[in-house]
Amino acid sequence: MTPGVLSIVTLLPVAGALALTLAPRRHDALLRGGALAVSLATFVISLPLYLGFDAGSASYQFEEQMAWMPSLGAAYHVGIDGISLLLVLLTTFLMPIALASAWRAIEDRTKEFVIAMLVLETGMIGVFVSLDLFLFLVFWEAMLIPMYFVIGVWGGPNRIYAAVKFVLYTMAGSALMLVAILALYYQHGVATGTFTFDLPTVTRWVVPAGLGQNLMFLGFALAFAIKVPLFPFHTWLPDAHVEAPTAGSVILAGVLLKMGTYGFLRFGLPIFPDASLTFGPIVLALAVFGIVYGAWVSTVQPDLKKLVAYSSVSHLGFVMLGIFTFNMQGLVGGVIQMVNHGLSTGALFLMVGMIYERRHTRLIADFGGLWKVIPAFSALYLVVVLSSLGLPGLNGFVGEFLILLGAFQVNRGLAALATTGIIFAAVYLLWMYQRVIFGEVTHEENLRLHDLSPREWALVVPLVLFIVWIGVYPATFTGPTEATVEALINQVQSKASVAFR
């Protein structure tokens, strides 16, 4: 069987990683260049996924299926729909940027670093394209290990604590998901006579409502909620972000956090519609609490990276809010907000990393008046900050607006509370920007900073391009998702036995 585009996109990075194991350790440039070339090639190959995608269809496209463990009912089954398409492209787009951002930052054990990053890329894409529960679990868990190494080996002073916390949190969550998957597998098998992990097959089956469905949903939901992270499961995130190297933060914020929300969309809602509706209000409340809490905590952070990390808690709260409105605007907004957060927060971490490379500090108090020294950096940073706080015309606005539109139809009170999150976002982001960029230069060292290098321009400009593109013409990105989201809503409606709002 010849592998299709999707398999190539998924497996090319790991193949590249295997090839790079043979490269000599001393030649850092060769290793970096090779890894960058592999990730760029992956991006280019992934473009036909978008170009050839039939936006009108809600079914899985670019499907590939191959027997793997026939006696168990597990197969290599991959495919994408409107939701995973965007996330796969986000991954392949961010990975070259992350690798290039580490060009100078990672000098120690470059070989291990690039291999870990490429393996990570395969793991992340695999999570998004798997249409088999077993395959999904394999990618989901396998992806943890390279990220653990990226944080633990190349991270900051407290990296070991952060890395171990990250892994243990995620493992504890996915352990229960494993049992939930097994329970789903046997229930489905006993009820229908076919024991299979095939996702479309299992999703077509209506899980009997009741305690069983609720428990299975909770098994999945815990794993996803930790990954999102939904308040109160977010405590690993600030540690992991602060300690991770810039490239790791970009990928962690840009892609890894999306896996939780993606999980709810792919598994939580369609397989367990009753349980999703039952627990929906709790999730909504936690999401809104996370929005406000994340924003408040961000406001008082003295450390730039920590500020961005807590802002992620707030932003991902919006995504969860959108998903659990169960309506078109909310869900499309949630999906587009996943992409937005990946771009904006990825860019924020990238740029924070750039000034950290220059000054070796991330404390807001150590900066001030940067506009006078590095105007190009400051201008681009402004765009990114504004996109993150949801300025109309930039990407963040589109997602948050749609989400709030959806939320107002469901619960006005919660939606109003969530809106305050946007106001606080403006507070913490603009206040941070003001203290770092405007005013007088308060520290001698800052006078000698040099502005963006050509490499750094090349890293930030593509991100800014997409930030503006989504803000001005979101249809390019919402287009492919709408049919999928509509089908998802129909699925929840038709399968749910409890009253649908």
Next chain:
Amino acid sequence: MIPAPPISLAVLAPALIVIGAGCLVLLLDLLPPRESKAHLATVALGGVVAALLTSLAAWGGRGRAFRDMVILDNYALFFHVVICYAAALIVLLSIDYLRRTGAESGEYYALVLFSTSGMLLLTSASDLIVVFLAIELMSLSLYVLAGLFKRRRQAGEASMKYFLLGAFASAFLLYGIALLYGATGTTSIDRIATAIASTPWDPLVIAGLGLVMVGFGFKISSVPFHMWAPDVYEGAPTCVTALIATGSKAAAFAALIRLFLGGFRLVHADWAAVLWVLAALTMTVGNVVAIAQLNLKRMLAYSSIAHVGYMLVGLAAGGAAGTSAILFYLLAYTFTTAGTFGVITVCARTGEEAVDVRDYAGLGRRHPVLAFVLALFLLSLIGVPPLAGFVGKFYLFGAAVRAGFLWLAVLGVLNSAVAAYYYLRVIVTMYMQEPEGPSASLVPSFAGGVALAIALVGVVLLGLMPAPFVDLAQGAIAPLLR
């Protein structure tokens, strides 16, 4: 006059080959060259590999001998392969390790072979007397091997402790066998099954079964009969520890499953509750205590106790699914554990062993390949895909869920998450901490390298392509379920 039973040695062939090789090693040890023992290792390896090939050739057959006291079916052959594989790896790893630690001797290889033959016999035993004989043959050799480092205090302690507690366990086992014989008038597993089908609640049967369980509980080191394991694992030479952890456990499980699936199938439901508790206790105690261990060998001792707990989950689940999952898990576990101990033997220096977790600081920088291999083995022990341990756990807990032991499965996966902590600590030390003092260069010998490579290929292959091995395991238990 009593007619002599027909003798068909073919059924014993694998065990006999290994015993023969052991005797040959003893003879050759008396002849020159006296200074090097490498040729003895070659003979030992040849014996084990010959037994492995004989077993593979016999696949699919079903031989019985000595009035059905010994059976050579696919089930036994599956375990033959696991045990021969473990023994071969251990011989390969021993050559260099023993030379460096100054404990090279001819008796070592002979004892490894005798012990292996006991394990092989145990897997085909279908009579409790043979079970007992095989266990003694296996254990007595291991008692001596555990004390191989004669000059070291821990070695004496290990050997003595292993011997005394092992003797106790044997007594329990023998007493249990005697009670079962008293209740049923036979020692044949099949005939015991028929006899107790009518009187499952005979107190003699219950007591007999309980005592047999205690004996086996000791051999597989399940809680609360696990006390010997940490001390023995620590004091014994690392390659012997590997044999105790893999081969002897596999063999004991083979007999235990045959006993439960063949003999006591009818009373299984009543025993499920006992096994439930044993499994839950064994995994939890093993994992929780392992967290506190800074000595790598002690940590692995507790971790192996935890893995026995996972396998007991399969035994509690029972049936084809649970049992074949144990078989697959044992295969995966043997590959992984032998590999892990293999790396430790390679890291051992003259006269001392690198058994403190701190000895591994900076290994990722000094010996990237060795560190990577150890990291993969540890990740497989955690159960990270796509490695052997993940698939093994998936099958085990899948069987538990299928049998309705949902909460046991939940306990199992939570335990694996706990276990991640102490395995990751070793990886943290290797990759994220710097060594304190100067470090010796570690280069695995050719034989050691081959052994590690085989283990590594096994761990990855079982993780990526488990299907054929699962089919093998399912085929292996088919004869028991008839």
